[in-house]
Amino acid sequence: MISKTIxxxxxILLAFFxxxxxxxxxxxxxxxxxxxxxxxxxTIIFDATRGTAGLKGYSGDVYxxxxxxxxxxxxxxxxxxxxTNWGQNTPATKLTRIGxxxxxxxxxxxxxxxxxVPAQDEILKMAFVFRxxxxxxxxxxxxxxxxxxxxxxxxxxxxxxxxxxxxxxxPGQSVDFRVSSSYDADxxxxxxxxxxxxxxxxxxxxxxVFNEPGDYMAIAQGVYQADTIADTVYICIREEAALIPMPxxxxxxxxxxxxxxxALVLWAPEKEYVYVLGDFNEWRPQNAWQMNRDxxxxxxxxxxxxxxxxxxxxxxxxxxxxxxxPYTEQVSDPFQDKNISSTVxxxxxxxxxxxxxxxxAVFQTGQVPYAWExxxxxxxxxxxxxxxxxxxxxxxxxxxxxxxxxxxxxxDSLGINVLELMPVNEFEGNSSWGYNPSFYFAPxxxxxxxxxxxxxxxxxxxxxxxxxxxxxxNHSFGQSPFVQMYFDGGKPALNNPWYNREHNFTNPDAHxxxxxxxxxxxxxxxxxxxxxxxxxEYNIDGFRFDFTKGFGNNIKGSNDxxxxxxxxxxxxxxxxxxxxxxxxxxxxxxIFEHLSDNAEEKELAxxxxxxxxxxxxxxxxxxxxxxxxxxxxxxxxxxxxxxxxKAHLVGYMESHDEERQMYKIKQWGxxxxxxxxxxxxTASHRVGLNSLFFFPLPGPKMMWMFEELGYDISIDFxxxxxxxxxxWAYYEIAYLRNIYRIMSNMxxxxxxxxxxxxxxxxxxxxxxxxxxxxxxxxxxxxAVGNFDVVPKTTSLLMPQLGVWYEYFSxxxxxxxxxxxxxxxxxxxxxxxxxxxxxxxxxxxxVETENVSKMEDFNEIRFFPNPSKDxxxxxxxxxxxxxxxxxxxxxxxxxGKVGSEIMSADIQALTPGSYIVLGMDPDKKLRVxxxxxx
Numbered sequence: 001m002i003s004k005t006i007x008x009x010x011x012i013l014l015a016f017f018x019x020x021x022x023x024x025x026x027x028x029x030x031x032x033x034x035x036x037x038x039x040x041x042x043t044i045i046f047d048a049t050r051g052t053a054g055l056k057g058y059s060g061d062v063y064x065x066x067x068x069x070x071x072x073x074x075x076x077x078x079x080x081x082x083x084t085n086w087g088q089n090t091p092a093t094k095l096t097r098i099g100x101x102x103x104x105x106x107x108x109x110x111x112x113x114x115x116x117v118p119a120q121d122e123i124l125k126m127a128f129v130f131r132x133x134x135x136x137x138x139x140x141x142x143x144x145x146x147x148x149x150x151x152x153x154x155x156x157x158x159x160x161x162x163x164x165x166x167x168x169x170x171p172g173q174s175v176d177f178r179v180s181s182s183y184d185a186d187x188x189x190x191x192x193x194x195x196x197x198x199x200x201x202x203x204x205x206x207x208x209v210f211n212e213p214g215d216y217m218a219i220a221q222g223v224y225q226a227d228t229i230a231d232t233v234y235i236c237i238r239e240e241a242a243l244i245p246m247p248x249x250x251x252x253x254x255x256x257x258x259x260x261x262x263a264l265v266l267w268a269p270e271k272e273y274v275y276v277l278g279d280f281n282e283w284r285p286q287n288a289w290q291m292n293r294d295x296x297x298x299x300x301x302x303x304x305x306x307x308x309x310x311x312x313x314x315x316x317x318x319x320x321x322x323x324x325x326p327y328t329e330q331v332s333d334p335f336q337d338k339n340i341s342s343t344v345x346x347x348x349x350x351x352x353x354x355x356x357x358x359x360x361a362v363f364q365t366g367q368v369p370y371a372w373e374x375x376x377x378x379x380x381x382x383x384x385x386x387x388x389x390x391x392x393x394x395x396x397x398x399x400x401x402x403x404x405x406x407x408x409x410x411x412d413s414l415g416i417n418v419l420e421l422m423p424v425n426e427f428e429g430n431s432s433w434g435y436n437p438s439f440y441f442a443p444x445x446x447x448x449x450x451x452x453x454x455x456x457x458x459x460x461x462x463x464x465x466x467x468x469x470x471x472x473x474n475h476s477f478g479q480s481p482f483v484q485m486y487f488d489g490g491k492p493a494l495n496n497p498w499y500n501r502e503h504n505f506t507n508p509d510a511h512x513x514x515x516x517x518x519x520x521x522x523x524x525x526x527x528x529x530x531x532x533x534x535x536x537e538y539n540i541d542g543f544r545f546d547f548t549k550g551f552g553n554n555i556k557g558s559n560d561x562x563x564x565x566x567x568x569x570x571x572x573x574x575x576x577x578x579x580x581x582x583x584x585x586x587x588x589x590x591i592f593e594h595l596s597d598n599a600e601e602k603e604l605a606x607x608x609x610x611x612x613x614x615x616x617x618x619x620x621x622x623x624x625x626x627x628x629x630x631x632x633x634x635x636x637x638x639x640x641x642x643x644x645x646k647a648h649l650v651g652y653m654e655s656h657d658e659e660r661q662m663y664k665i666k667q668w669g670x671x672x673x674x675x676x677x678x679x680x681x682t683a684s685h686r687v688g689l690n691s692l693f694f695f696p697l698p699g700p701k702m703m704w705m706f707e708e709l710g711y712d713i714s715i716d717f718x719x720x721x722x723x724x725x726x727x728w729a730y731y732e733i734a735y736l737r738n739i740y741r742i743m744s745n746m747x748x749x750x751x752x753x754x755x756x757x758x759x760x761x762x763x764x765x766x767x768x769x770x771x772x773x774x775x776x777x778x779x780x781x782x783a784v785g786n787f788d789v790v791p792k793t794t795s796l797l798m799p800q801l802g803v804w805y806e807y808f809s810x811x812x813x814x815x816x817x818x819x820x821x822x823x824x825x826x827x828x829x830x831x832x833x834x835x836x837x838x839x840x841x842x843x844x845x846v847e848t849e850n851v852s853k854m855e856d857f858n859e860i861r862f863f864p865n866p867s868k869d870x871x872x873x874x875x876x877x878x879x880x881x882x883x884x885x886x887x888x889x890x891x892x893x894x895g896k897v898g899s900e901i902m903s904a905d906i907q908a909l910t911p912g913s914y915i916v917l918g919m920d921p922d923k924k925l926r927v928x929x930x931x932x933x
Contacts, residue, residue: 027164028139029128029147034161034180036151038123041108044149046130048101048139051147054490055101055139058132062095062103062139065129068115069148071122075353076146077335079127081115087135095130103130111151123151142322144478145334145357157182158222158229165233168275168285168319171213175235177220179204185224192216213239215286236285238319241273246294252529253327253441259307259366264325268485269296270495271317276300278313283355285316307366310349314360317485324439326481328361329450331442336430344400344448359438359479370454372539374461379541379587380417382610383647384757385700386747387468388416389656392424392447393431394724395705397924401452405459412463414708414740415747415840418589419460420468420544422656424453428477433656433721435546436513437472438479440530457539466541468589469534473527474550475513482526483514497522504553507561518551518573528580535584542589543581544612548574549596564596571603578609591650598642605639605648610700613637613649616658619694622770623661623686625670625677625789625826632787633766639699640761647699647757653690654704662687662712672789675826680889681735682827684710688742689785689829693770695746696756696783706730708740718923725923732915732927733883748840749807755779769794769824778834784822785829793823800834807831810839860918860926862904866933869907876900879919882909882930890914897921906932 028050036042048055048062055062065086067079083093092114095103107114107126117123128147130139141147161178169175179187180203187204189197197206210216216235221228246265255263266274274291277283280302291298305311312332314322324331334351342348349362388411396403411419423434423444430446443450457467476483476499486496492514494501500515517523534540549563552570556563563570574592581588591610594601601611615637622632635641637651653661665686669677677686687710695701705711709730717724730736750756759774759781768788774781780799786792798804798820804813808831822830862871880901882891890909895901900921914930 028141029149030161031149034178035157035159035182036111036126036149037154037157037182038111038117038151039154040110041106042111044105044107044126044128045098046095046103046105046128046139048103048130051139051141052144053139054137055130055132057101058137061089061133062097062130063089063133064093064095064105065131066093066115067127068111068117068123068151069125069127070117071124073124075334075338076127076148077338080121081117083115087131089133122153125150141357142320152182155182156185156222156224156227156229158185158187158220159231160218160220160233163233163235166284167233167235168316169210169235169237171237171239172209172211173237174207174209177204177206177208177218179220179222179231181222181224183224185222188221190219190221210235210237213237213287215284215288234284236275236287238273239287239290241290241293241298244292244294246292246297246299250299253325254329254361254363256363256365256367257301257303260305261301261303262305262363262365263299263301264291264313264363265297265299266291266315266325267297268317269497271298271485273318274298275316276302276313277316277322277356278360279311279352280305280313283352285319291315305365308364309366310362310364312349312352312360312362314356314358321484322356322358323481323484324359325361326439326485327441328363328439329442330362330364330445331426331439332360332362333445334358337445339430340445344398344402345445346449348445370451370458372454373458375539377461377466377539377541379466379589380464382589383699384750385418385466385589385610385650385702386416386695386750387418387420387650387700387702388414388705389420389422389652389702390705391422391433391656394726396728397726399446400448401456402448405452405456408456408459408463408465412465414744415751416703417464417751418466418468418541420591420702421470423470423472423546425469425471428479431723434470435472436477437475438477439481440526441533454538461539466589467539468542468544468591469540470546471530471534471543472546473516473530474547475515477513480514498526499523500553504550505556505561505563506558507556510550510556510562512547515550517553519553519569524573524576527577531577531581532584535581535588541585541587542591544591544593545577546593548592548594551577566597566600571600574604574609575607578607582608602642602644605644605646608646608648610648610650612655612702613639613651614655614658615651616653616655616661619653619690620659620661620664622693622787623665623677623683623690624668625686625768625787627768627787630766632768634693634770635763635765637694637697637699637765638761638763650700650702651694651697652702652704653694654707655702656704658704659715660704660707660711660713661690662710663714666712670789672826675789677789677827680712683712684735684739685827686787687739689787689827691739691743691746692783692785692829692831693765693772695743696750696774696781697772698757698761701750703743708743710736710739723923725919725925727925729917729925729927735888745807745840749837753779753781753835753837755781768792771796773797773799775799780834782832783830784824786824786826789826791823791825793821796820796822796832798832802834804832804834805836807833807837807839858920858924858926860916860928862916862928862930865928866931867906868933870903870905871930872903873901873918876902876921877918877926878921878923879917880904881917882906883915883917885913885915906930 030045032043067082070080084090095105098104126149158181161180162176187199218233221230250265252265275285276289281289291300316322332351393399426439426442426444427434428436428438443453460467482498486493491501492499500517503511503515551573578590593612618634639647639649665677665683755774755776759776761774763772769792771784798815798818801815804815861874878895880893893901909932911932916928916930918926
């Protein structure tokens with residue numbers, strides 16, 4: 001075996017040159033003159049065949065989206081003085097076609113004047129993304145990064161135009177050297193301390209043939225008057241990869257051998273060679289850092305590492321492709337990491353800007369293993385789950401694992417027994433739902449360090465709550481190294497081991513990212529390793545798999561645009577994956593978002609898989625008070641109504657994908673006379689009514705976060721996947737808190753009394769008056785609710801005479817006639833029981849302080865206060881609500897961007913104290929108290 005010793009000395013010259021290692025054999029941009037000076041004009045020549053080649057072969061107009069990086073920029077993504085908004089076509093940014101796939105852009109009369117950069121700002125680089133006129137196609141640098149061109153000040157400058165720094169070449173290959181000088185100077189070229197060329201003037205050209213493998217350093221030196229300037233580039237002439245058997249116990253990715261030694265393993269069939277670049281070798285391809293080869297595996301041991309230090313690294317494949325380790329457990333991102341606060345992720349390793357580009361991987365030796373307080377956890381019975389679906393980004397303004405931990409007592413009191421986290425593995429960008437996955441073994445850093453995720457799982461288990469994570473294995477997005485390793489012409493290459501070149505759906509709306517080929521044994525091995533990793537490393541109790549209809553390669557055409565028809569091959573693949581999960585944990589929770597025809601769902605359910613049961617539409621219709629054509633029929637929330645023998649249907653009234661029922665009721669609710677479901681307090685009562693006819697019914701149930709507080713912001717607020725306001729202050733409003741109280745008690749009944757899970761069920765759930773009855777031994781329960789907007793009289797066929805207990809009113813009824821007649825006002829509901837069932841005690845005042853305290857929210861400032869007639873706000877608002885201290889809404893205003901709320905007329909309010917809730921243009925909730933005189 002070959003070990004490499006770390007050299008900690010960084011090459012000082014690298015700090016001065018931002019040309020990255022990906023541009024090895026050709027440049028995506030060249031400039032004329034070759035030394036762009038800020039006070040002079042420059043012509044940019046763009047080769048559309050280089051980099052991502054997104055504009056290769058394009059025949060339309062090409063425009064530049066361009067700006068500069070200055071000394072005021074926080075990093076490479078912080079463009080300044082950008083020319084036009086994205087998608088805006090102007091003559092100043094239009095390129096001229098000068099040949100096939102070749103374009104030029106004139107920047108003048110000077111770089112500084114073209115961009116409008118003031119004299120006090122130092123220009124470091126020009127930044128470019130080239131695009132088609134309709135912005136549907138882009139030309140970017142290799143790896144999808146922005147394109148940068150260094151900018152110089154006036155003065156004596158000597159630089160290499162060719163070759164690129166850190167050039168990798170083959171033995172016998174000729175290498176062109178071109179040295180440019182801003183003045184006529186004495187120019188010399190040295191290679192490994194040997195003078196190979198010299199001239200007097202502004203350019204020096206030289207051709208060298210490197211016959212012997214080795215690492216070479218070339219120095220260009222210029223002498224002008226009393227000044228001597230030098231530039232340096234490194235060239236690696238590649239030697240053949242060493243063919244050495246890999247130790248059998250090594251796994252793909254990072255292998256920690258000791259506190260100072262790791263072994264890196266990459267599986268890369270059909271690749272010729274791989275170099276490791278990183279903090280440990282000055283980010284230069286050197287033969288000592290070429291990976292050993294063993295068949296399709298490439299591996300390298302690295303020692304001399306500092307225990308506890310984080311090292312950033314990448315793989316350079318065949319001299320042309322630079323990727324992060326696809327099996328890394330942490331990603332370093334040059335653009336997104338700088339937007340992660342130190343509060344959420346303390347001590348995040350810094351990206352090596354100026355030394356490389358694109359996403360990189362991170363390893364850290366000497367890590368202290370997480371000490372699990374609950375190393376073994378028994379998940380609840382899968383037929384009796386109450387799942388809370390949660391997006392960490394929008395659950396708390398800190399968007400962190402830690403913030404969720406701080407709210408676990410609130411969720412525990414609600415009664416849920418499963419926390420389902422929307423995707424937490426690394427996805428593209430920071431603010432996202434997470435269905436654009438890029439790395440499958442790395443938790444997303446926007447939510448915090450990995451040990452905080454482990455602590456979240458641990459704290460859930462301490463409370464008897466299982467943890468399920470949303471896993472996206474239908475597709476990956478373009479930042480995934482698995483995609484990038486075999487990619488051609490904007491699609492996965494035909495030889496990609498894991499992905500289909502074409503989607504298996506002809507419906508473009510069913511295309512997300514790049515489609516996994518689940519028939520491939522390599523994909524199956526990858527899928528199994530992903531699932532096994534999260535179960536073993538993070539003690540995850542199971543998975544909710546996104547869009548499982550996408551598994552399989554059978555083409556879904558126009559007759560089956562969403563893949564809902566029975567597909568035996570797909571079923572085979574899905575069962576195979578589930579079997580592998582259960583082989584590792586027989587009690588693992590496996591949930592599919594499948595939503596196919598019933599025949600396929602039934603077969604999967606009978607196999608032991610839980611399936612999402614979308615019921616948002618009929619429940620919303622019921623709560624709004626609309627019942628024609630059976631539109632409020634909620635019968636299909638029952639697995640038996642679908643012909644299933646097992647209670648494996650996960651019913652839900654809300655999910656991340658569907659509109660919030662409180663929003664629907666308040667927007668479109670029905671009314672009759674003075675009774676209107678749109679009234680906020682009435683709407684909340686209708687949500688409680690829905691809860692009685694949802695949670696206690698047999699089978700697992702799911703709820704979307706804040707459903708228990710009557711969250712009423714539309715799913716399409718700003719945009720469907722945009723950040724939503726975090727409204728914990730809703731818990732301060734009595735009638736909204738009552739939703740929490742009702743749901744908590746419905747869940748409590750489900751979890752406490754066997755009659756709800758094991759009892760014999762009869763029901764009538766289609767009309768405006770809905771009812772169900774459950775019986776187990778001598779325990780009978782009977783629920784009835786009026787979903788209409790007018791009073792209704794109905795009869796209840798009581799299975800037993802005598803004393804019945806009404807759960808909500810805590811009263812008793814002496815039933816003397818088995819046909820009991822009852823009249824219900826609109827929205828009223830009853831739950832009768834032959835056994836007195838306990839009412840779960842609401843959270844105590846001490847506990848509620850941890851849910852939402854007034855001081856936890858930004859203050860809304862207004863004057864005068866106290867006030868008699870009108871209050872004025874010191875900042876604009878998009879939404880304003882004023883509540884009584886009992887939670888009744890008495891004032892409601894909606895603004896919009898450009899027409900914000902600046903004052904409110906409160907003359908109609910009676911004297912007293914009120915809660916004022918306002919949402920500012922940043923979607924932050926602001927809270928205050930008003931005294932009306």
